Amino acid sequence: MFHSRRIAIVGGGGSGITAAWLLDPCHDVTLFEAAPSLGGHAHTVSVEIDGLTCPVDDGAAWFSDPLYPHMLRLLELVGASTRRVGMSWGFEDTTRDTTPLNLPPHGVLGAFQLLAKGAWWSDLVRLDNALRAAEPLVAERKTDWRWTDFVAHHRLSPRFAAKVLTPIVAGAWGAPADRIAEMSAYTLLKYMVLHRPSTLAPFSWHVLRGGVANYVERVASHLTRAVVHRGTPVTALRRDALGWIVSTEGQEARFDEVVLAVGAGVAQRLLKGVAGVERLAAHVGAVETYRTRVATHSDVRHMPRRRSDWNVANLRFDGQNSRMTIWSGHPWGLPVFTTPIGEGPLPARTHHVSTFELPLLTPDHHRGQRALGGLQGEAGLHIAGDWTRDIGSHEDAVDSAIAVCERMAPHSPNLARLRLPRVTRFGAPIGNPEGVAA
Numbered sequence: 148m149f150h151s152r153r154i155a156i157v158g159g160g161g162s163g164i165t166a167a168w169l170l171d172p173c174h175d176v177t178l179f180e181a182a183p184s185l186g187g188h189a190h191t192v193s194v195e196i197d198g199l200t201c202p203v204d205d206g207a208a209w210f211s212d213p214l215y216p217h218m219l220r221l222l223e224l225v226g227a228s229t230r231r232v233g234m235s236w237g238f239e240d241t242t243r244d245t246t247p248l249n250l251p252p253h254g255v256l257g258a259f260q261l262l263a264k265g266a267w268w269s270d271l272v273r274l275d276n277a278l279r280a281a282e283p284l285v286a287e288r289k290t291d292w293r294w295t296d297f298v299a300h301h302r303l304s305p306r307f308a309a310k311v312l313t314p315i316v317a318g319a320w321g322a323p324a325d326r327i328a329e330m331s332a333y334t335l336l337k338y339m340v341l342h343r344p345s346t347l348a349p350f351s352w353h354v355l356r357g358g359v360a361n362y363v364e365r366v367a368s369h370l371t372r373a374v375v376h377r378g379t380p381v382t383a384l385r386r387d388a389l390g391w392i393v394s395t396e397g398q399e400a401r402f403d404e405v406v407l408a409v410g411a412g413v414a415q416r417l418l419k420g421v422a423g424v425e426r427l428a429a430h431v432g433a434v435e436t437y438r439t440r441v442a443t444h445s446d447v448r449h450m451p452r453r454r455s456d457w458n459v460a461n462l463r464f465d466g467q468n469s470r471m472t473i474w475s476g477h478p479w480g481l482p483v484f485t486t487p488i489g490e491g492p493l494p495a496r497t498h499h500v501s502t503f504e505l506p507l508l509t510p511d512h513h514r515g516q517r518a519l520g521g522l523q524g525e526a527g528l529h530i531a532g533d534w535t536r537d538i539g540s541h542e543d544a545v546d547s548a549i550a551v552c553e554r555m556a557p558h559s560p561n562l563a564r565l566r567l568p569r570v571t572r573f574g575a576p577i578g579n580p581e582g583v584a585a
């Protein structure tokens with residue numbers, strides 16, 4: 148017998164808003180979002196430059212066919228419009244006086260330079276070999292190897308590992324340089340393995356027309372009954388014999404169940420001392436997070452020296468740190484870029500800075516994800532969010548909402564429309580099959 152229940156969703160990022168849309172036909176849903184607008188890490192900044200307004204996504208932006216089946220299906224279902232962008236990328240070691248490695252090469256001259264440069268050519272072959280070696284890791288979802296285990300197991304040349312491969316994965320992830328060694332090799336390599344081009348054409352990715360924030364608002368516009376409170380941070384959660392009490396500034400409301408769709412750090416604070424969910428809270432508490440600052444700017448010093456070497460994604464390694472600058476103004480030919488700057492100085496002509504909290508994806512983190520899966524729903528508490536599943540992509544945020552709905556409203560018509568067979572190109576399960584013991 149199905150009973151409609153009162154559900155509070157805390158957090159209106161990709162996972163929270165998708166959970167609201169999935170549960171909306173079946174339960175009385177109230178979503179609380181702390182910020183004035185929905186989206187969380189799906190965040191669009193409007194930059195005025197040269198008389199034009201340029202929408203820049205400084206968090207989630209890129210979605211591909213192999214890695215984002217549910218995300219792309221969701222976009223289709225809510226009528227969000229995307230366009231395809233060929234992802235050209237380059238790697239430059241700024242301590243060496245060479246032209247960057249550009250993929251695909253820039254024109255006939257670029258191809259000639261690539262062939263002529265013995266050093267890049269051999270690194271390219273090594274890179275391809277390393278990605279082939281990583282295929283079984285991804286196919287078998289082997290999450291227990293640290294980065295250093297992968298490098299040692301495949302006996303990668305120390306120079307190639309230290310000066311090329313590690314800077315590439317570190318820059319692409321924007322993770323702290325001093326923590327890469329302990330991160331999961333599976334996580335660091337999955338994007339690159341699934342997007343390894345089979346030709347010299349750039350891999351094609353989807354981006355949202357007008358910015359990623361558009362899709363979040365479109366999902367919200369498809370809610371029929373759910374109530375959405377923007378600019379309403381949840382300040383405390385507690386339980387009594389009748390269920391959950393959700394506190395916001397100055398108000399309290401009762402719910403039967405709670406979906407916590409916030410970052411791990413906020414979840415840790417909200418679950419502290421809540422009776423009856425100690426085991427879930429302990430696993431959430433074990434998640435290690437770090438903060439990153441992303442600057443949207445027009446400082447060309449973050450780009451390759453010669454404009455003819457500019458790519459959509461530009462990795463630059465200074466011998467210590469590696470950073471990836473995205474040329475966000477690329478569709479309009481405008482000098483607008485996004486760069487993760489950590490604690491470093493702001494670029495010149497900075498338009499906006501966002502701070503994001505991210506989980507440190509180590510083998511321990513993946514073990515914790517599996518343990519969390521087995522405890523979901525305990526005392527009416529469900530934890531969603533990208534960090535609860537797989538590599539913490541936007542697909543994982545959507546996938547975490549699907550998992551919530553499978554438990555709370557398995558007959559939801561929206562779930563039936565969104566859910567796809569859970570297999571990837573390699574036949575491995577997407578996300579984190581729940582209930583698997585750590």
Ligand SMILES: Cc1cc2nc3c(=O)[nH]c(=O)nc-3n(C[C@H](O)[C@H](O)[C@H](O)COP(=O)(O)OP(=O)(O)OC[C@H]3O[C@@H](n4cnc5c(N)ncnc54)[C@H](O)[C@@H]3O)c2cc1C
Nearest residue numbers: 158160161162181187188206207208209381532533540541
């Ligand atoms: C710089 C960067 C680039 C990225 N690029 C990509 C990409 O290209 N492709 C991709 O797939 N993924 C990308 N990601 C990852 C992607 O952004 C995330 O996987 C996804 O957006 C996270 O969604 P979420 O709902 O799990 O969490 P969040 O987006 O963090 O949502 C949590 C929400 O909870 C709200 N909240 C916090 N505290 C409270 C409170 N007390 N009460 C109520 N609400 C609260 C927050 O304001 C936020 O809206 C990127 C991430 C970053 C940081």
